[in-house]
Amino acid sequence: MIVYILKRLLQTIFVLWGASLVTFILMNVLPGDPVRLMLEKRATPQAVERIRHEMGLDKPKITQYLDFVKNALKLDLGRSYFTREPVMTALSRRFGVTLRLASSAYAIALVLGISIGVLSALQRGRALDSAVRGVAVLGISAPVFWVAIILQMVFGLRLGWFPISGIRSAGSFVLPAAALGLRHMASISRVTRTSMLEVISQDYIRTARAKGLAENAVILKHALKNALIPIITLAGTELGDLLTGSMLTEWVFAIPGIGKLMVDSILMRDLPMLQGTVLYVAVVFVLSNLAVDISYAFIDPRIRYAKSD
Secondary structure (H helix, E strand, O other): HHHHHHHHHHHHHHHHHHHHHHHHHHHHOOOOOHHHHHHOOOHHHHHHHHHHHHHHHOHHHHHHHHHHHHHHOOOOOOOOOOOOOHHHHHHHHHHHHHHHHHHHHHHHHHHHHHHHHHHHHHOOHHHHHHHHHHHHHHHHHHHHHHHHHHHHHHHHHHHOOOOOOOOOOHHHHHHHHHHHHHHHHHHHHHHHHHHHHHHHHHHHHHHHHHHHHOOHHHHHHHHHHHHHHHHHHHHHHHHHHHHHOOHOOOOHHOOOOHHHHHHHHHOOOOOHHHHHHHHHHHHHHHHHHHHHHHHHHHHHOOOOOOOOO
């Protein structure tokens, strides 16, 4: 297990390096000059060149990238071209907002997704099962920004129950968390249903029922526990997605999280901020997948990582 974890951590270094390199290359092949975007058309050519020199943008591209990597190893991701705020400071501040939104959405997705999936599997072929499958397909198919706008119109504008933008109170997270959580809930419920249907048809489930065990004990202790592997795999991926901030949802609700920060940095070609957010996304996804892989061995004792892994 220790060897496996160390190898995965080593792979993380290459993933982060690749993410930073790809981002740097893509940002430097796009048209537009961040200095001219920042100074608009009022600045003289001399002023533009002076600012480019101060920012180090007149250096060769390879030198700029190597400087970024060297500073990143010291947890210094540079400063925003436009706000001059340190990237790490901006990420730390926005992370708290995204974490609150992700936690709320994740709770909705897990609790409702697993519960509905189990009920659907137990009611296979009945009206409840058909309704759940229909809702799941609709939830997966509907664009998250469309769901967010519908929630704003119904519960924000028409009913006036919740704020539709910004963060003014705890209620400000209800609609965006619902928009995000319902989409992930649909995916989790479908996987839970499929996994439960496979497990409850096994011989040991029939044996447990034949022994006279209560149905709740059969479902929760025997069936659901053995059906958790695919559920955890999806749930870990969904958590990584939520912690990186849903760009469209945060943009629609004007929530100052990681997702909105990434969109703003793309639009303004704020290279240091964009590289910082991309590295953050890469770290979250790699650590989420690592946590999922490690959890397999604790949930299912049949799974063990060989020394050769």
